[in-house]
Amino acid sequence: MSEWQSEAEYLEQYDARRYDWPLVSVDVVIFTLYESRLQVLLIKRGEFPHRGRWALPGGFIAMDEDGDLQATARRKLREKTGVEAPLLEQVGSQGNDCRDPRGWSVTVLYMALIAWAPTAEFLEGVDDARWWPVEKVADLEMAFDHASLIEEARERLKNKTAYTVLPVHVLRRPFTLTQLQHAFELLMDTQLEKKSFRRRILNAEVLEETGEALLEGGRGRPAALYAPARGSERHLFARVFGESA
Amino acid sequence: MSEWQSEAEYLEQYDARRYDWPLVSVDVVIFTLYESRLQVLLIKRGEFPHRGRWALPGGFIAMDEDGDLQATARRKLREKTGVEAPLLEQVGSQGNDCRDPRGWSVTVLYMALIAWAPTAEFLEGVDDARWWPVEKVADLEMAFDHASLIEEARERLKNKTAYTVLPVHVLRRPFTLTQLQHAFELLMDTQLEKKSFRRRILNAEVLEETGEALLEGGRGRPAALYAPARGSERHLFARVFGESA
DNA sequence: TAAATAGTGTCTTTTAGACATTATCAT
DNA sequence: ATGATAATGTCTAAAAGACACTATTTA
Incomplete structure (x- = not known):
């Protein structure tokens, strides 16, 4: 069946462009907290x-720049927000023959969590995002x-929040327990x-x-301030939280 | 920037083949239980x-046959095992510039759980798999x-087993609690x-x-027989299991 | 002082771990 | 009866839910 004698010979003649391929893209759902609401960054498509x-920030893999999928996602995030090292994790992939009018297409979906900053700071030179x-x-x-x-990313976020400390990533540090x-x-x-929450954390x-403690603009007893401890990203609670509500 | 007036016009002239694309494949880790061991089905590559x-059962998307990624995974599984409706879920995607010598490549990884059956029944016409x-x-x-x-799929399997009833899928039904x-x-x-396990389930x-009860070849008290209830796939325990060992 | 916010005490409930005990079968 | 396997009783421990209570600040 093989017409080639060796791996090297095979690779020599291999030309991906002879075949039809699905489109491949990477999309990122960037979540933040602003004005007491969970928000996502969207781009108005110009093309x-x-x-x-x-649309979500995202697009094609730059095969010459991006070493891997995560790098593509990181680049997209950086281009639109300036954030360099956010929480960024893969949610999963969607692929079918109808999601893109150009044909069979696959997208690898990531979600990112970042602390909010004023629009100007983030979006300098980016006028199509909000x-x-x-x-x-x-x-x-x-x-x-x-x-x-x-929706898929939002569901994942909700689920993971119930057994991790993921939400620390949408806050600027230090932060209070409240x-x-x-x-x-x-x-x-x-x-x-409140009590269950504080005990657990x-x-x-x-x-x-x-x-x-100290620091605090308002009235009332000043709150203690905290930052995530090293390794907190990897902490998994053995029990999910907030089942009763 | 756009040279086209309408979406239709744009799509008319669009030709994916003009661009370089990463390779895209789907791979499936098929798990079963046999001789008291967790086993995976592997294929000896002929090309x-x-x-x-x-290698894992897997390969390229058949853009004319497969409606979506899950369909590709299901087809690969069927071709190698004959199993039609297994537990099949996406694990995640890996993509980088070095995993395939042909160039930048992305694979969407699935895992499947099936009840074991004798090799002959599964592998008729398939002599490269074991x-x-x-x-x-x-x-x-x-x-x-x-x-x-x-390893990635195995890790996922281990984790999910701690808060679901996933293992029912590697057993032929009915089965005993033991x-x-x-x-x-x-x-x-x-x-x-034992007691914790039974109580929980x-x-x-x-x-x-x-x-x-009844049925059972061996000696000792005969065990009750069970099958998964409807909707059991979706049951999530609020607490993980087996932390002490 | 009151209002506001932070933080604690403590009782109940749920569920897993440990492990001893009982039940039902073949021989 | 003995051995083997299935199934249960029951105590302890860990952690969440509920909610009343105390603490510390500003005005």
Whole structure:
């Protein structure tokens, strides 16, 4: 069956372009917290297909620049937000013959969590991007299957929040436990019991107290400040949280 | 920037083949239980690249046959095992510029769980495939990065077994609770407490007793027989299992 | 002082771990 | 009866839910 004698000979004559391939892209759902809402960054498409619709930051792999898929996702995130080292993880891939009008296409979906910063700082030179509250996405004219990709990432985010400390990544540090609880509640879309929350987080030793209490613009007792401890990203709780609500 | 007036016009002239694309493949780690060991199905490659090495069942998307990625995975599984409706779920994607000597390549990885059946029944017409115990894979000459893909799937399998009833899928039904416990122990690679195991599974109401007890070749008290209840695939335990061992 | 926010005490509930005990079969 | 395997009883431990309570700040 093989017409070639050796691997080297085979590779010599191999030409991918002779074949039809599915399109391959990488898309990133970038989540942040702003004005007490979970928001995602969307781009208004300037090119066909789906020109004028809202889309996820993403696109094709730059085969000369990107060493791997994660690098592509990291590049897309950097181009649109300037953020260099966010929490970034793969959600999964979608591929079928109808999601892109150009033909069979596969997208590898990532999600990123970043602390919010004023639009100007993030979007210098980027005038086609803006934050949208996740619950508003359903009302937008979305490109491709990006609305359902966002849902998929949002579901993953909700699930993982129930047994990790993922929400630390949408806060600027240091933060208070109350702020962290709010972040958990928004990402999980449920109310949490204050005492249970603090007990769980504190016992897990995933935070370290930073400086002393103090700092705080408002009234009321000043809160202690915390930052994630080393290795906290990898902490897995044995039990999920917030089942009752 | 756009030279075209409409989406239709753009699509008219679009030709994917003008661009360089990464290779895209789908690979499937097929797990089963046989002779009290967790095994994976591997194929001896007959073609370049990596001719003669062991590889996962998988390959390119048939853009004319496969409606989506899952369909490709299902087709690969069917071709090698004859199994039509297994547990099949996506693990994730790997993509970089070095995993395939032909160039930048992306693979979408699936895992499948099936009940074992004698080789003849499965492999009629397939003489290049055989089951290997997972722990032996490290000693084989593996193609591409398939050894690490197997590890990734195996890790996922272990993790999910701790909060689902995934192992029901590697057993022929009906099965006894003791058999199910053995399946859990092999997939999790840990010992489980009998009473805890039974209490957990039975309280979750994910099984239904099938017929009566009886049936059993051996000595000792005959065991009750069970089959998965409807919807059991979706059952998620709030707490992981088998942390102590 | 009151209002506001941070933080604790403590009782209940759920579920896993440990391991001893009982049940039912073949021989 | 003995051995083997299935199934249960029951105590302990860990961690979440509920909610009342105390602590520390500003105005």
